[in-house]
Amino acid sequence: MVNARRASIADIDGIMRVEEDWPEYQRATRETMLVRLAKFPEGFWVFEQDGEIIGTLTSCPTRYERSGIKRYKSWDEVTNHGRFPDVDMATANALYLVSGTLRREARGARTYALLVETPVKLAEELGLDYVVAGAKIPGYDAYCRRHGEVDARDYAFLQLNGCLIDPFLEMYRGYGFTVPDRDHIVSDFYPDLPSRNHGAIVVRELKRSGRGDGEPGTR
Known part of the structure; x- marks a missing residue:
């Protein structure tokens, strides 16, 4: 059984x-991980199985507005190069999922569900309106090689038998995330060859009452 808990400095090794488990060019350094722990410890989790850490998830508060999606130009910009921007809970309305990793032998539907629902619970506790992530679209390059070139903003919405053809985007959809529109597909978002460096800004809106500024889903 896999359990989630908040990380501590003692967990760094x-x-x-x-x-x-990340490709070397995508790995965070020890220093970066320690900065994340210091800046927003409540949004840094480890996942354990039989007393061993088999996964991690980091997140930080952010401001998300569908009309302001152009500020999500790259993973580096959103996350301050992985070191988290200064936390401003007065203006934040979303929790951004910075990184998540599971050891290959621990991957499975139940573990992925725990990985997703853990930050959703925190966002609800903090009174936020969204959980947001910059997802890879790892089927994109292979699709173009097989079927011919297609715009990434079109690819992200292609379906087969009612399912999105990109496996990552379909997985996120299964957990309540959507790609709101074509502008949420961002070129040069993150270095990932299978995605041709594209990212999809996926959004899960949390169902809360009492929003008061007249625009659905904002604080």
Whole structure:
């Protein structure tokens, strides 16, 4: 059974072992992980199985508005190069999922569900309106090679038998996330060859009452 808990500095060695499952050019450094722990510890989790850390998830508060999506130009810009922007809970209305990793042998539907629902619970506790992530679209390059070139903003919405053809986007959809429109597909968002460096800004709106500024889903 996999359990989630908030990370501490004492977990740093286990955190870095899990980080090795990323390609080397995508790994965070130990220093970066320690900065994340210091800046927003409540949004840094480890996932354990039989007493061993088998996954991590980091997040930070952000401001999301559908009409202001152009501020999400790159993962580096959103996350302050992975070191988290200064936390401003007075203006934040969303929790941004910065990174998440599971060791290959621990991956499965139940574990992924825990990985997603853990930050959703925190966002609800903080009174936020959204959980947002910059998702890879790892099927994009392979699709173009097989079927011919297609705009990434079109690819992200292609379906087969009612399912999105991109496996990552379909997984996110299964957990309540959507790609609101074509502007949420961003070129040069994150270095990932299968995605041709594109990212999809996926959004899960939290169902809360009492929003008071007249625009659905903002604070």
